[in-house]
Amino acid sequence: MFHIFCPYCQEYREEEEFHPSGQAHIERPAEPASVSDEAWGDYLFLRDNPRGIHHEMWVHRLGCRKFFNITRDTASYEILETYRMGEQPSITAASAEVRREQGVQTADGGWQTVGARPENSRLNEETPS
Amino acid sequence: MSEARSEARPEDNGGNAATFDAHPGADAGVTPESPLQWSRVQGRVTEEGGAAEQIRVVERPFLGHLVLRGGAITLDEAVRAELGVSLPGKPLGLVLDAEGSRSVQWVSPDEWLVIVPAGEEFELENRLRARLGDAHFAIVNVGGGQTLLELSGEKARELLMKSVTYDVHEQGLPVGKAVGTVFAKTSVVLRRPSEARFELVVRRSFADYCVRWLLDAGREYGLRVESASP
Numbered sequence: 001m002f003h004i005f006c007p008y009c010q011e012y013r014e015e016e017e018f019h020p021s022g023q024a025h026i027e028r029p030a031e032p033a034s035v036s037d038e039a040w041g042d043y044l045f046l047r048d049n050p051r052g053i054h055h056e057m058w059v060h061r062l063g064c065r066k067f068f069n070i071t072r073d074t075a076s077y078e079i080l081e082t083y084r085m086g087e088q089p090s091i092t093a094a095s096a097e098v099r100r101e102q103g104v105q106t107a108d109g110g111w112q113t114v115g116a117r118p119e120n121s122r123l124n125e126e127t128p129s
Numbered sequence: 130m131s132e133a134r135s136e137a138r139p140e141d142n143g144g145n146a147a148t149f150d151a152h153p154g155a156d157a158g159v160t161p162e163s164p165l166q167w168s169r170v171q172g173r174v175t176e177e178g179g180a181a182e183q184i185r186v187v188e189r190p191f192l193g194h195l196v197l198r199g200g201a202i203t204l205d206e207a208v209r210a211e212l213g214v215s216l217p218g219k220p221l222g223l224v225l226d227a228e229g230s231r232s233v234q235w236v237s238p239d240e241w242l243v244i245v246p247a248g249e250e251f252e253l254e255n256r257l258r259a260r261l262g263d264a265h266f267a268i269v270n271v272g273g274g275q276t277l278l279e280l281s282g283e284k285a286r287e288l289l290m291k292s293v294t295y296d297v298h299e300q301g302l303p304v305g306k307a308v309g310t311v312f313a314k315t316s317v318v319l320r321r322p323s324e325a326r327f328e329l330v331v332r333r334s335f336a337d338y339c340v341r342w343l344l345d346a347g348r349e350y351g352l353r354v355e356s357a358s359p
């Protein structure tokens with residue numbers, strides 16, 4: 001079960017209140033009429049499926065009913081950050097790579113965390129992977 | 130039809146929408162039925178009265194529920210002028226007027242729920258529309274779609290703990306806070322207007338379900354669901 005920080009309600013809520021809505025930061029072609037069928041098909045259907053850092057859109061459907069973004073590690077399930085619509089992530093696959101190279105401990109699979117909550121980091125570290 | 134006006138054309142309220150009074154009174158020949166009407170017919174909801182229990186659930190039917198949408202600054206000015214209450218300054222805020230019978234609740238960054246005594250919402254909506262004029266806003270009267278249940282008594286919190294995922298203890302839900310959350314697989318708005326009271330705003334189509342849940346969860350406390358007369 002995720003414990004998700006809603007950037008609009010400004011507090012953690014149970015996953016039950018939320019719903020995932022697919023990959024974030026997908027831009028609609030500015031002029032759909034002049035886009036090729038293939039490019040339009042890609043826009044509609046083609047999605048990334050990375051192992052590791054992924055940016056997703058979620059909606060706080062039973063709370064404030066706003067959409068927002070989550071940066072999540074698909075291997076560890078760890079939620080690294082949540083941010084509002086229109087904002088850019090501060091953690092990306094590239095920045096996570098830097099963290100790993102610098103020897104900062106990151107989640108690398110096997111267990112599920114309860115969220116990117118600072119007070120939970122100790123809990124995460126104590127959980128055997 | 131009653132003497133008082135029950136409709137307003139756009140040119141009457143200075144806005145861009147026609148409005149009508151959802152509570153035109155008995156003269157109009159319309160008998161209002163709250164979302165708990167079916168529960169009442171089935172005998173699950175009784176008239177208000179009786180001894181104080183460990184827990185009391187009382188419906189406050191036919192209140193005026195308005196949803197305001199728009200920019201916080203614009204709406205705050207209008208609401209302060211017409212209702213004498215400012216919009217809650219923080220997310221999840223709930224403010225009441227001095228009497229405690231009119232409230233404004235934060236719903237999302239551009240959305241507020243205003244609840245006023247029955248019959249006040251029509252004139253309030255017209256006055257707000259007239260004041261807001263050409264500003265970018267929306268006002269929707271949602272009073273027909275939801276109703277308010279008041280929970281009080283020493284066991285009220287225990288009952289909520291069985292029903293919602295939200296933390297209803299003092300640190301999670303202090304006075305002056307209101308949240309949308311999960312209640313027994315459906316959604317409710319859970320409000321804490323005062324030390325002694327919790328409030329649930331339930332949707333019409335789920336109202337009977339919520340009542341049945343409350344009756345079941347509250348059986349051990351001898352819970353009854355009552356409805357106040359309008």
Ligand SMILES: [Zn+2]
Binds near residue numbers: 063064066
């Ligand atoms: Zn939210």
